[in-house]
Amino acid sequence: MLWTIIGAAAATLTMFSFVPQIFRSLRTRSVKDVSPVTLFQLSTGVFLWMIYGISQKDPIIIVANAITLITLSVLIFLYFRYGRLVK
Amino acid sequence: MLWTIIGAAAATLTMFSFVPQIFRSLRTRSVKDVSPVTLFQLSTGVFLWMIYGISQKDPIIIVANAITLITLSVLIFLYFRYGRLVK
Numbered sequence: 001m002l003w004t005i006i007g008a009a010a011a012t013l014t015m016f017s018f019v020p021q022i023f024r025s026l027r028t029r030s031v032k033d034v035s036p037v038t039l040f041q042l043s044t045g046v047f048l049w050m051i052y053g054i055s056q057k058d059p060i061i062i063v064a065n066a067i068t069l070i071t072l073s074v075l076i077f078l079y080f081r082y083g084r085l086v087k
Numbered sequence: 088m089l090w091t092i093i094g095a096a097a098a099t100l101t102m103f104s105f106v107p108q109i110f111r112s113l114r115t116r117s118v119k120d121v122s123p124v125t126l127f128q129l130s131t132g133v134f135l136w137m138i139y140g141i142s143q144k145d146p147i148i149i150v151a152n153a154i155t156l157i158t159l160s161v162l163i164f165l166y167f168r169y170g171r172l173v174k
Contacts, residue, residue: 003142006135013132020124033120037107045100048093055090 015064018071025078036079043072102151105158112165123166130159 025031046065053061112118133152140148 003139006142007139010132010135010139013128013135015132017125017129017132020128021122024122024124025120028120030120033112033115033117035108035111037111038104041100041107042104045097045102045104048097048100052090052094052097055093 011060011064015067016071018068018075022071022074022078025075025082029082031079031082034075034079036076036083039072039076039079043069043076046072098147098151102154103158105155105162109158109161109165112162112169116169118166118169121162121166123163123170126159126163126166130156130163133159 021034025034046068050062050065050069053059053065108121112121133155137149137152137156140146140152
């Protein structure tokens with residue numbers, strides 16, 4: 001039971017970990033210190049995790065990575081939107 | 088077999104996803120657009136994943152999250168190092 005709670009807390013924290021970055025980027029309208037390689041590498045990895053979850057029929061892996069992928073997509077959108085403004 | 092390869096690719100990509108961000112921060116010596124909340128939230132989540140992996144005796148969860156935690160620790164160190172220089 002304790003481990004289930006720890007696992008759930010871990011999943012929740014990591015799943016939504018890019019939400020503060022989204023709000024910061026929206027507020028400052030600047031993304032020049034954010035690595036686009038990190039954003040794309042992580043998105044590709046998270047997408048493959050989602051595919052892996054589908055193959056294993058594991059709803060937790062699917063949902064957790066789908067949410068992360070959505071937040072990363074928003075961040076990539078902001079990266080290109082604000083990246084052009086800065087340069 | 089295909090799914091194992093996809094899972095391994097997913098793990099490798101996500102595990103090392105902050106390495107490009109480390110190199111970018113080292114090169115530009117600027118981290119002001121990086122969200123410290125994201126860094127701390129993700130580190131806490133990844134740490135809990137590692138604890139969860141230990142409880143489940145799952146070496147893959149342990150190693151993958153340990154590596155991510157190390158890269159995030161380097162990034163947090165750089166955040167405070169360069170963060171002070173900028174302001």
